[in-house]
Amino acid sequence: MADDTLWRAGVYPGRPVDVLTGPERQRLYRALRDTIDQALRDGGVHVLPLVPHRRPGGHCPRDGAELRRSKVGGRTTFWCPAHQS
Numbered sequence: 001m002a003d004d005t006l007w008r009a010g011v012y013p014g015r016p017v018d019v020l021t022g023p024e025r026q027r028l029y030r031a032l033r034d035t036i037d038q039a040l041r042d043g044g045v046h047v048l049p050l051v052p053h054r055r056p057g058g059h060c061p062r063d064g065a066e067l068r069r070s071k072v073g074g075r076t077t078f079w080c081p082a083h084q085s
């Protein structure tokens with residue numbers, strides 16, 4: 001769910017929240033609400049748009065860029081280098 005939220009908001013997972021701008025925080029808040037709404041509406045987190053692409057060699061469903069995998073805070077995260085910064 002965290003990966004999906006950051007992907008929707010266009011925020012790179014390694015950025016601490018205290019360096020985000022006001023508009024980025026608003027995008028993140030909206031993305032979190034949308035992610036939770038979709039998971040509740042469509043039957044769980046496994047239906048979120050990024051989930052089937054979260055694997056080595058997977059591609060961003062928005063722009064087709066190859067996803068990157070990183071460790072952030074001890075957990076594996078997948079993110080898009082084309083639209084998450």
Ligand SMILES: [Zn+2]
Nearest residue numbers: 060063080083
């Ligand atoms: Zn992308």
